[in-house]
Amino acid sequence: MRIALLTDAWQPQVNGVVTALTALVAELEAAGHDVLVIHPGLFVTVACPTYREIRLAAAPLPGVARRLQRFVPDAVHIATEGSVGLAGWIYCHLRRWRFTTSFHTRFPEYLNARWPFISVRLGYRVLARFHGRGVRTMVSTPPLAGFLRDQGFSRLALWRRGVDTRQFRPVAPVALALPGPVFAYFGRVAPEKNVEAFLDLDLPGSKLVIGDGPAREPLEKRYPDVHFVGMRLGDDLIRHLCAADCMVFPSRTDTLGLVLMEAMACGLPVAAYPVTGPQQVVQQGITGVLDHDLRAAALAALELDPAPGIAHARTNGWAESAAEFAAQLAPARRPGLRFPAKAIEVTS
Missing domain, CATH: 3.40.50.2000 (Glycogen Phosphorylase B;)
Known part of the structure; x- marks a missing residue:
């Protein structure tokens, strides 16, 4: 085709x-x-x-x-x-x-x-x-x-x-020398991602931000104790992800949160709000924790076994x-053919 x-x-x-x-x-x-x-x-x-x-x-x-x-x-x-x-x-x-x-x-x-x-x-x-x-x-x-x-x-x-599990997988972490546990945000650093909700949390250990975007510079100035590493690609990205103990995803507007699947494939349990996107990716209490109290979700996620998240990611291939x-897909050039009354519709 x-x-x-x-x-x-x-x-x-x-x-x-x-x-x-x-x-x-x-x-x-x-x-x-x-x-x-x-x-x-x-x-x-x-x-x-x-x-x-x-x-x-x-x-x-x-x-x-x-x-x-x-x-x-x-x-x-x-x-x-x-x-x-x-x-x-x-x-x-x-x-x-x-x-x-x-x-x-x-x-x-x-x-x-x-x-x-x-x-x-x-x-x-x-x-x-x-x-x-x-x-x-x-x-x-x-x-x-x-x-x-x-x-x-x-x-x-x-x-x-x-998720590409050939790329996203547990590997030896990069040496960051940060006090543990390490809570990471991975993704675009932009206003709609609500990154401040993560950075404001009172959590033990360290916070790590992997990614870039228009909000990075002002956030670095406001949160000098947070470790910003910018955009990372390839194996360098994977090694930074594997240096964390938990992935915290503060966005309330993502349609899916592909980064959650990628983090789980690397062995990170995830913490997020119970909203569209994370609700479809996270198995509650198994691969991550969803809670309107994001701090409670992050602390609870630390206690989870990473193995179910890795296994779940491997069942969702590209x-x-x-x-x-x-x-x-639909045939582009079929003159006179009417649109169907219903597509292969999502019913639940």
């Missing part, structure tokens, strides 16, 4: 969406599919407001149209709602092509965290219209599907994520995730 994937999140960005899409493309190609990725790096870009590390494609519609015309895809998937995704949306709408979408990021809450005057409710109305043109919208968990259905989304289908994704 010839699959066109349009995304505003792509390398060199480092985040959960890029991780998922990169792994997806690799597995689709390994399965024999021909995949064209249309991403911001193919166009002139501008810096994203408040997040200069992310580059957005400027006026990509002509370039998107040329690439889709040349590639002649069997299926089109729009992964994000940025300028590249919107250009693909417009092109498919004008050509009467069918396409699928996926929902990765709760942008209305993210925008509201930066600019409180922006309405979360209005944001979801806009996103529901964007995704509503697709044959179906793929989501990572049933609770996320329920949340989006309440926001006006329809034709929601399940596309579960995986090959299975890619096969599930491919099964949800």
Whole structure:
């Protein structure tokens, strides 16, 4: 199958969406599919407001149209709602092509965290219209599907994520010489991640922050006793993760929390709030602890055996995730074919 994937999140960005899409493309190609990725790096870009590390494609519609015309895809998937995704949306709408979408990021809450005057409710109305043109919208968990259905989304289908256990695994830790126990946050350091909720906790030992983002510099100044190591990649990242005793995930807005699965694969029990995302990843009292009292969750998680988390991660591979994704795609060019009344819908 010839699959066109349009995304505003792509390398060199480092985040959960890029991780998922990169792994997806690799597995689709390994399965024999021909995949064209249309991403911001193919166009002139501008810096994203408040997040200069992310580059957005400027006026990509002509370039998107040329690439889709040349590639002649069997299926089109729009992964994000940025300028590249919107250009693909417009092109498919004008050509009467069918396409699928996926929902990765709760942008209305993210925008509201930066600019409180922006309405979360209005944001979801806009996103529901964007995704509503697709044959179906793929989501990572049933609770996320329920949340989006309440926001006006329809034709929601399940596309579960995986973890690369060849990379994320227990290894010899890097020598940090920090007093134990070591509680780690791993991920983007940005306002929407609520990192301060972790940094404010009264915990024994040390706090470790692995990752980068627009909030890192001000947080380093506010919390001089916290050990910030910035972005780490490859084996260096794994060794830093394995230097911790527990992963603390303070975000309340993540749709999944792929980093939780990656931390568990490295042998770290996790502590998080009982919200969408962590609720689907964490087996309560087995691979982690969910509690509205994040300090209590972190201290309880220290007592857990890491083995169940490692075993759980090994049952969620990217090959299975890619096969599930491919099964949800729709033929792009079938004139006169009506959209189905219901997709392969998430019912629970």
